[in-house]
Amino acid sequence: xxxxxxxxxxxxxxxxxxxxxxxxxxxxxxxxxxxxxxxxxxxxxxxxxxxxxxxxxxxxxxxxxxxxxxxxxxxxxxxxxxxxxxxxxxxxxxxxxxxxxxxxxxxxxxxxxxxx
Numbered sequence: 802x803x804x805x806x807x808x809x810x811x812x813x814x815x816x817x818x819x820x821x822x823x824x825x826x827x828x829x830x831x832x833x834x835x836x837x838x839x840x841x842x843x844x845x846x847x848x849x850x851x852x853x854x855x856x857x858x859x860x861x862x863x864x865x866x867x868x869x870x871x872x873x874x875x876x877x878x879x880x881x882x883x884x885x886x887x888x889x890x891x892x893x894x895x896x897x898x899x900x901x902x903x904x905x906x907x908x909x910x911x912x913x914x915x916x917x
Contacts, residue, residue, distance in 0.1 A: 813848060815858050816913040817841065824848060827916045830856075835872035835885065837861050846912055847872035849896060851883060857896035858912035863887045864901075871909070 811827040817840065824838040830850035837845050845861035849872075861869045866889035874885040876896075884893040884902055893902040899911035 811916040813856060814915050814917055815840070815846060815848075816915075821915070821917070824858075833876055835874065835876070837869065837872040845869050845872075847874075847885065848914065849876060849883075849885065851876065855883070856914045856916060857883060858914040859885070859894060859896060859899050860909040860911075862909070863889050863892075864907050864909060865890050865892055 812823045813825050813827055813830065814821040814823050822840065825836065830836060830848065832850050832852045835847045835849045838848055840846055846858045847861040849857045859871060861871050863870055868889060870888050871885055871894065873888050876885050879893065879902060883896040885896060886893045892904065894909055895902060897911060899909040901907040
C-alpha cells in the first residue's frame with residue numbers, strides 16, 4: 802500500500818555541512834514548482850519536487866541577475882537532465898549539480914536533499 806505524501810508527515814531536509822536541516826513539510830511542495838526556503842545565516846535555497854516525486858535543492862540566487870528568484874523559475878528536462886530556467890534571463894541550471902547549462906563557467910550550489 803502506498804501512502805499519499807500529504808498523510809505521512811515527511812519533512813524535507815537539506816544537508817548543510819555535516820548535519821541535516823529541516824526546511825518544510827513535503828506536502829507543501831507542488832510537483833513541478835519550486836519554493837524558496839531560508840537557511841541559517843540568511844542564505845536561501847530553491848527546493849523543487851518533480852512529477853516523479855524526486856527532490857532537488859539549489860541556491861536560490863540567480864548569479865546572472867543577482868536576485869533570489871530561481872525558486873520561481875520554470876522546470877523541465879534537457880537530455881534527461883532536470884533543470885530550472887531562471888525567470889530573469891532564462892539561463893538553465895541543472896537541479897542535480899547546479900551547473901549552468903547555458904554557460905559552463907557558472908554554477909550555483911546544489912544541496913543534497915531528502916524526505917525524512
